[in-house]
Amino acid sequence: MxxxxxxxxxxxxxxxxxxxxxxxxxxxxxxxxxxxxxxxxxxxxxxxxxxxxxxxxxxxxxxxxxxxxxxxxxxxxxxxxxxxxxxNPLIFSLIMHSNNIEKLIEFRQHFEVLLINMIITKKDKDIRKIEEVYQSQVERMKPHLSPEELTNIDLEFHYAVLDETNNPYVVEIGKTIYEIIKPKMVHFRKTNSIERTLQSHKAYLELLNAGDDFHPTTAVQRMIRNNEEMIKE
Structure with missing residues (x-):
């Protein structure tokens, strides 16, 4: 047809x-x-x-x-x-707002804090899978790869975080957000992008291990500074 x-x-x-x-x-x-x-x-x-x-x-x-x-x-x-x-009507509804980069970044940062808080408060918290993905990224993220390939490897980390929440609502919304953000991720065109991404993921893991020392406000501010440079219209 x-x-x-x-x-x-x-x-x-x-x-x-x-x-x-x-x-x-x-x-x-x-x-x-x-x-x-x-x-x-x-x-x-x-x-x-x-x-x-x-x-x-x-x-x-x-x-x-x-x-x-x-x-x-x-x-x-x-x-x-x-x-x-x-x-899924949700993804289309979000697409209608996807040109508002500032609001998209703002939502993503607070969403990431929600993920961290959900994981660190779990009684059966187990971030070994996330750590394995990070170690894999350290080995696989090389300068000869295309920006698209590097972006896909980058997002593997965030999908692993989503999975660890073990919450289907969070997983579906998270996947939707990352798919909308994906075409706007331009940071891998820069020479220091791989190092910066790995440092960001390492810091993320430190937050997941922070437990009672986790400070949401500080985490949001750090993520906003990082992602404003990673995403642009």
Whole structure:
């Protein structure tokens, strides 16, 4: 199935956000289903009455969160992986706010503090898996890797932290936040990014081991300073 879209008239949000919202609405209404083929980039431009840039921005967002798959020589398709969170309205709602970088960073820092607090207060706290991921990162994060590869290795640490909370609500929200942040992570284009990331993760582990000495305010301030330089619009 190749769906035809009508022109975008509501410009209360960015054009790329409007395109993402359009896909979301069609998914929720059932007009688009897993496996359906989308119009080509040029067809979307013509149907929606927009330029190439917002179409590509929307495609990048939808691909990064697993809503669409791009198959070379075949086109763009709605993912067939129904276990993925591509049909979760939460992720689309958050995407609508994803251009507000300051609020995104603010939420992420307080969310990280929530994670730390949940883990250090667990009676059966066991951060060995997180420590193993960190040690793996020390060995694997090398300058010859691409920024995308380094970003994926970076996020392994944060996914391990999510898993240790053993809370499905936290895990799903956390994965959503990281997937939205992922395309905006640009720090691995800088020469000192690997060292900085490893230092940040080491400090994170120290906080997880802090126990009663954990100070949320100090942790938030430290994370904000670090992540403001790691994420930009």
């Amino acid at each position: 190749s769906l035809s879209f009508t022109k975008i008239n509501n410009m209360s949000r960015t054009i790329s956000s409007e395109i993402v919202l359009l896909i979301k609405d069609n998914l929720l209404k059932g007009a688009l289903k897993p496996g359906d083929k989308l119009p080509t980039e040029k067809e979307l431009m013509a149907q929606l009455g927009v330029s190439r840039t917002p179409v590509r921005e929307a495609i990048k967002i939808l691909e990064s969160i697993g809503v669409i798959q791009i198959k070379r020589g075949e086109g763009m398709f709605i993912t067939n992986n129904q276990s993925h969170f591509s049909l």
